[in-house]
Amino acid sequence: MSIALETTLAYFRAWTGGDFEAALGHIAPDVVCDGPAGTLTGIDAFRGFMGPFAGSLVSSRLLAAYGDDHTALIMYDAATTLVEQAPGAELHTVTDGMITAIKIIFDRQPFVEARRTKP
Amino acid sequence: MSIALETTLAYFRAWTGGDFEAALGHIAPDVVCDGPAGTLTGIDAFRGFMGPFAGSLVSSRLLAAYGDDHTALIMYDAATTLVEQAPGAELHTVTDGMITAIKIIFDRQPFVEARRTKP
Numbered sequence: 001m002s003i004a005l006e007t008t009l010a011y012f013r014a015w016t017g018g019d020f021e022a023a024l025g026h027i028a029p030d031v032v033c034d035g036p037a038g039t040l041t042g043i044d045a046f047r048g049f050m051g052p053f054a055g056s057l058v059s060s061r062l063l064a065a066y067g068d069d070h071t072a073l074i075m076y077d078a079a080t081t082l083v084e085q086a087p088g089a090e091l092h093t094v095t096d097g098m099i100t101a102i103k104i105i106f107d108r109q110p111f112v113e114a115r116r117t118k119p
Numbered sequence: 120m121s122i123a124l125e126t127t128l129a130y131f132r133a134w135t136g137g138d139f140e141a142a143l144g145h146i147a148p149d150v151v152c153d154g155p156a157g158t159l160t161g162i163d164a165f166r167g168f169m170g171p172f173a174g175s176l177v178s179s180r181l182l183a184a185y186g187d188d189h190t191a192l193i194m195y196d197a198a199t200t201l202v203e204q205a206p207g208a209e210l211h212t213v214t215d216g217m218i219t220a221i222k223i224i225f226d227r228q229p230f231v232e233a234r235r236t237k238p
Contacts, residue, residue, distance in 0.1 A: 036226040063222065064192045064210050066185030073183045073192055075210050075222065089208030089224050091183050091194050103182065103194065105208045107155040108228035 004094035005067030008074060011092075011099060016060040016076075020051055028098040035104045046102075056080040063087075070094055083110040123213035124186030127193060130211075130218060135179040135195075139170055147217040154223045165221075175199040182206075189213055202229040 007026055014023035024043060033040040033049065040046055058079040065074045075089045086106060093101035126145055133142035143162060152159040152168065159165055177198040184193045194208045205225060212220035 036228065064190060066192055071183060073185055073194060073208075075192055075208060075224065087222070087224050089192075089194060103206070105194065105206050105224050105226065107224065108226050109155065109231060112228060112231075 002067035002069065002072065003097075004070050004072040004092065005065060007094045007097055007099060008067060008072035008090075008092045009062075009065060012062065012065075012074060012076070015050070015054045016057060016078075018057075020047075020054040023054070026097075026099055028095070028100040031100060031102065033102040033104065035102075036106065036108050053080065053086075056082055067092075067094075082114045086110065121186035121188065121191065122216075123189050123191040123211065124184060126213045126216055126218060127186060127191035127209075127211045128181075128184060131181065131184075131193060131195070134169070134173045135176060135197075137176075139166075139173040142173070145216075145218055147214070147219040150219060150221065152221040152223065154221075155225065155227050172199065172205075175201055186211075186213075201233045205229065 011023050011026040027043050029043050031043055031046050033046050040049055058081060060076055060078045063075045063077060070093060072092045078086045080086050088104060088106040091103040092099045130142050130145040146162050148162050150162055150165050152165050159168055177200060179195055179197045182194045189212060191211045197205045199205050207225040210222040211218045
C-alpha cells in the first residue's frame with residue numbers, strides 16, 4: 001500500500017473509531033487544512049474544526065481510498081448526531097509519515113439547516 | 120492508467136473544457152448519481168443536475184485522480200459564475216467504458232448564499 005495512504009487510513013480509523021486524540025498523532029503540528037469555510041493553519045485550529053465533527057460521529061464507512069508516495073485521497077460516508085448523511089472527501093499530503101496538508105470537501109448545508117431547526 | 124480513470128478523465132476534461140454533451144457520452148443512460156440533494160437516476164436527471172453547473176464553469180483544476188479496474192476517485196477545484204470556490208470530489212463506477220454510478224460531494228452552502236444575495 002502507498003505510504004501516504006497508510007498514514008491517512010491510520011488517521012481515518014482512529015477518528016472514526018472514537019479516538020480523535022490518537023488521530024491527531026498523525027497530523028503535523030503545522031498542518032494546513034483547506035475546508036469549505038477557508039484555510040486553517042496549525043493543529044490547534046484543526047482540532048477546533050474537526051474535533052466537534054469527530055465527537056458527533058455515529059457511524060462511518062470508507063467508500064474509496066487511493067494514494068501514492070506523498071498523496072492520499074479518500075471518500076467516506078458519515079452519520080453524525082446532527083446530520084444523518086454527512087459524506088466527506090479528503091486529499092492529504094503526507095511527509096515523513098505525518099499529514100501536513102488536508103483539503104476536505106463536505107456539504108455544509110445540512111449542518112446549517114440542522115442548527116436552524118435543532119437549536 | 121486505470122481503465123476506469125481513463126473514462127473518468129475523459130468525462131472530466133470534456134465538461135470542464137466546455138463540451139458537456141461530449142461529457143455525457145461517457146455517462147451510462149441509467150446512471151445513478153448520489154449527490155448532496157439525494158439520488159438521481161438516468162442521464163436526463165443527471166443532465167438537469169450537472170448541466171447548469173457545467174454551463175456556469177469559469178475555471179477548474181484537477182487536484183488528484185486515482186482509479187483501478189472499475190472505480191475512479193477525483194478531486195478538483197472549480198470556479199463558477201455564481202460561486203468562486205466550488206471544489207468537488209467524485210467517485211465513479213465504470214463498466215465497459217461508461218460511468219454507471221457517481222457519488223459527488225460538494226458544498227451547497229455558497230450556492231444557497233449566492234442565490235440569496237444575487238437574485
